[in-house]
Amino acid sequence: MKNRPPAAAVPRRGCLVLVVGPSGAGKDSILDGARIALAGDASFAFVRREITRPADAAGESHLPVTWDAFRTRALSGLYALAWEAHGNGYGVPAAALHGLAHGRSAIVNVSRGVVASARTRFSHTRIVHVSVPEPILAQRLNERGRESAEEIMHRLERAAAFHVEGGDVLTLVNDGPLARSVASFVAMLRALPANG
Template sequence: MNASPTPSTTSAPSTPTPSSRSTPRAGLLVLVVGPSGVGKDTLIDGARAALADDPAVVFVRRDITRPAEAGGEDHQPVSEAEFLRHEAAGDYALSWRAHGLCYGVPADILQDLAMGRRVVANVSRGVIDEARGRLGAVRVVSVSADPEQLAERLRQRGRESDAEIADRIARARAYSIAGDDVVELRNDSDRESGIAQLVAAIVG
C-alpha cells in the first residue's frame, strides 16, 4: 500500500500593519511635510545631493500649476487644464490643492516602490492618511522651526504680505502630525544639520 502523502504545513497569514497594507511590499514612501517656510525645499535639495549616488533613493519631481520661472523647487509646470486631465487619467499617485495651486505626485513612484526603492516626496499633510492606506509602507518626516525663524524666512522670500505671514505663523503653531510612522525634524539649526537629519530619516 502506498503511504499517504505528508500534509503540507502552512502558516496563517500575518495581519498587515496600517502602514504596509498594500503592494508594494519592500519600498518605503518618505513623506516630507511641514508648514510653509520651514525649509522643506532646502532640506530636500540637500538630501538629494547627499544621496545622488544611491540608486535605491528616488526624489519626486512634482507637477504644479505654477510657472517654472516662479522660483522655489524644481517642478514640472502644468496648466490647470493639463493637471485635471492627468488627475482624471490616474496619472498621479497623490494630488491635492493648496494656496490656489494644484499639486500632483506622478504615479511613476508606484513602480519605484514596487522595486523596493525609497521614494521621497514633499506633500500636504492632507494626503498622509490616503498614502498610508493605499501606497504601502510610509514614513512621515514632520519639519518644524522656531516661529521667529519661520517669520524671518517668509519675509526673506518675499511672497507674502505681513498679514499672510502672521496667518502662516498662527497655522504653523497649530501644526501637528501624529502616528507611529512620524519622525520629527526640528529645522532650527544650521542647514547642514537639518539635511543630515533628513538623510538619516530617509535611509534609517
C-alpha cells in the same frame, strides 16, 4: 529530518517618505541637500511634483502643468496623490512611485492633507515632519519676501495648528545650520527599515 528548500526571500519594498511641514520650515532646502548627498544611491528617488505654476517660478524644481492638464491627469488616475493649495494644483506622478515595488524609496514633499490618503494607499510609509520654532519661521517668511504681512500672519497661524501624529512620523527640527538638518534627514532615510 527532510531537507526543506530554503524559504524564498521576501523582496524588499521601498518606502514612501512624505515630507510635511509649514511653509518656510525649509523643506525644499533640506530635500535639495539630501538629493545631492544621495545622488549616487539608487535606492532613493526624489520625486518632482507636477504643479500648476511656471517652471521659472520661485521655489522647488517642479514639472509645470496647466490647470486643464492637472485636472485631466488627476481624473485619469495619473497622480498617486493630488491636492490644491495656495492657488495651485499639486500632483505626485504615479509613475514616479513604481520603484517602490522594487525596493526603491521615494521621497516627496506633500500637503499634510494627503497624509491619511497616502497611508491608506501605500502600506510602507514614513512621514517626516519638518518643524521650526515660530520666531525663526517668522523671520524666514519675512526674509523670502513672497508674502504680505497678512499672508505671513496666516501662515504662522497655520503652522501653530500644524499637527501630524502616528507611529510612522519622524520629526526633524530645522532650527540650526542647514547642513545639520540635511545630515539628520539623510540619516533618517538611510535608517528606513525594509518592508515596514
